[in-house]
Amino acid sequence: MVEQPRFDEVVGYLQAQGWAPQVPWRNGRVWSHGEFDVLVPGVQAADFAARMRALVRCVADFEQREPEVVVRDIVSGGVDVVGYRAGDGDSEVSLEAGTAALAALHTLIVACARQVADREIRKSSMRELAVAEMLDSTTLLPHREVFGYDVFLSGPGSRLGRSSAVRLLDVAATMQEAARGEGPAGFGLAREIRYETVEAFGALGSADHGAMRFELSFRWSRQVRRPDVAVEFSRATVSRLPQLRDASGESRIFTDRLEPPHPAELPTTDRPDQELLGGEYRVELPRAERSAVIVGVVVGLDKDGGLKAIVRGVLSVDGTSTGRQRRITVRLRTADEYTKALAAHSSEVRVRATGTFDGKRDLQISENGFTVIEGDGS
Numbered sequence: 001m002v003e004q005p006r007f008d009e010v011v012g013y014l015q016a017q018g019w020a021p022q023v024p025w026r027n028g029r030v031w032s033h034g035e036f037d038v039l040v041p042g043v044q045a046a047d048f049a050a051r052m053r054a055l056v057r058c059v060a061d062f063e064q065r066e067p068e069v070v071v072r073d074i075v076s077g078g079v080d081v082v083g084y085r086a087g088d089g090d091s092e093v094s095l096e097a098g099t100a101a102l103a104a105l106h107t108l109i110v111a112c113a114r115q116v117a118d119r120e121i122r123k124s125s126m127r128e129l130a131v132a133e134m135l136d137s138t139t140l141l142p143h144r145e146v147f148g149y150d151v152f153l154s155g156p157g158s159r160l161g162r163s164s165a166v167r168l169l170d171v172a173a174t175m176q177e178a179a180r181g182e183g184p185a186g187f188g189l190a191r192e193i194r195y196e197t198v199e200a201f202g203a204l205g206s207a208d209h210g211a212m213r214f215e216l217s218f219r220w221s222r223q224v225r226r227p228d229v230a231v232e233f234s235r236a237t238v239s240r241l242p243q244l245r246d247a248s249g250e251s252r253i254f255t256d257r258l259e260p261p262h263p264a265e266l267p268t269t270d271r272p273d274q275e276l277l278g279g280e281y282r283v284e285l286p287r288a289e290r291s292a293v294i295v296g297v298v299v300g301l302d303k304d305g306g307l308k309a310i311v312r313g314v315l316s317v318d319g320t321s322t323g324r325q326r327r328i329t330v331r332l333r334t335a336d337e338y339t340k341a342l343a344a345h346s347s348e349v350r351v352r353a354t355g356t357f358d359g360k361r362d363l364q365i366s367e368n369g370f371t372v373i374e375g376d377g378s
Contacts, residue, residue, distance in 0.1 A: 004052055005074040007043045013074045014040070014059075017222055026100055027135065036062045054311055065219065068141060073221055080165045082109070083217035083230075084204065085148035093147040097206040101214075102149065104203035108150065110135065111197070112167040119360060134160045148214075162304060166217060170300070170310070172216050172231040173329070175201050179237045180281060198245040205238030226304060285293070292317045292357035294328050298345040307332040309341035309370075313350070317357055329362045330355075330370070337370045344372050 005013075014031050019038070022030040028051065037125040038058045041051035056074075060067040072079045084105055087093055093101075113134055115126040134154050138161070141150045154161030175197070201207075203212045217230040296313015309330045314321055330353045332338050344351045354369035 004049060005056070005071055009074050010040055010052070010055065012230065013222075019061075031258070032300075033062060040054065045301075060375075063222065066150075069150070069152075069219065073223065080153045080221050081163055081217075081219040082151040082153065082165055082168060083143075083148065083219065084151070084214065085143065085146050085217070086204065086206075087147050087212050093206075093212070094209070097212075098147060099204040099211060101206070104200040105149065105151065107200050108168060108171070108197070109138075109153075109164065111200075112171065113160060113164040116163040116167050119362070120159070120163065130160055134164070137161075140346075159305065162220075165220075166302065166304060167216050168216070169229065169231070170327075173300070175244075176231055176233060176237065179233070179240045195245060198241060201233070202238070202241040202245060205233055205235075205241065207238050207241040211235045211238040224304070290317050290357050290359065291319075291355075292363055293352060293354045294330070294363060295350060295352050296325070297348060297350055298341050299327065301338070301341060301345060303338075307335070307338040309338070309345075309351075311351060311353055311355075315357070315363075327361070328357075331362060331364045333365050333367070334371060337365065340370060340372055349355040349373060 006367065014033075017033070019031040019033045022032050022037075024030075025039060027045045028039045031038050031040055036058065038055045040055065041048050045051060057069050060070045063070060069079070069081055069333060082105075084101070086097075086101060105106055106247050111130070113131045114127070117131050121127045121130055137154050139152045141152065143149060154163055204216075206212050213233060213235050215230050215232045217228070219228045220226040292315060294311050294313050294315045296311045298309050299312045300310035302308040302310070309332060311330050312325060312327050314324065315326060315328055330341075341351065350373045352371050352373060353363055353365060355364045355366040357363050
């Protein structure tokens with residue numbers, strides 16, 4: 001266990017999670033949540049440490065999480081956990097495969113953190129510092145029963161930790177969608193995925209040395225709630241990853257090379273020494289926002305940091321179509337728009353989002369700029 005929580009930390013956590021104080025009992029106070037009761041010992045109790053350990057175990061049982069995760073959530077003010085599990089539980093993992101998987105997990109987390117920092121931190125001098133600080137506070141815990149790890153990211157005090165985990169979830173879902181696809185339509189999605197990203201996911205499943213199933217789970221801090229989710233890659237899915245890698249081609253600034261990029265996506269920097277970092281060229285995209293519209297389907301929703309819908313479709317910028325399917329984060333204005341997006345996601349109908357595009361992947365909705373295409377049967 002990482003650290004013994006303090007009295008005030010435990011009380012604050014229980015209050016935030018809906019526990020209610022009841023009657024005093026033996027130098028402490030009973031707290032209840034439904035059928036569960038825990039005893040919060042007084043700070044002067046002789047067996048304070050033992051009582052706290054019992055409390056953590058009971059709360060972990062109630063939340064169906066590991067005690068180590070719960071205590072980290074209590075003492076840190078919130079922690080998000082990215083879990084990796086490989087194999088079938090009763091099979092051994094070779095040293096080579098295990099080492100490659102851990103390195104791949106590190107690569108993916110760092111890449112996602114840098115992508116988020118590039119998007120959310122305006123000063124370039126602060127981006128690497130923010131990523132370094134997040135990684136310095138991130139810890140790793142091997143799983144006890146099957147091969148795998150839990151990665152404990154910074155909590156709500158650092159938006160970068162949460163946003164990086166959300167970004168990794170989006171990438172994992174995209175990879176799973178591409179690897180499960182049948183025929184050209186499915187593998188065509190690989191054109192949007194970097195070669196290095198496919199390599200990393202292949203290493204998580206040992207795709208080149210006897211495919212094994214693996215799972216990436218995302219368990220969010222109870223301090224900033226979000227539904228827990230897991231993305232599973234079966235052996236059959238993992239075995240198709242090398243084909244996606246071949247389809248994705250070599251790493252370049254733009255992943256889809258079947259047609260020229262739209263001018264709105266071109267880098268504006270004149271520097272000849274564009275930096276190759278983490279397998280990706282980092283270039284400054286234009287800051288000026290452009291008028292844009294995307295027509296497509298809602299493939300995801302998010303309330304973290306504002307109301308957002310992830311729309312997959314064809315983007316047009318300044319009246320010119322980019323000519324290819326892509327995912328765009330549509331930043332909604334109102335709860336009513338979010339409700340419409342949720343309904344469209346459930347019924348799989350298309351939507352039209354109009355607003356300003358930042359040149360990367362975000363579209364800010366204009367007033368009355370989000371509509372559901374009525375009568376759409378797609």
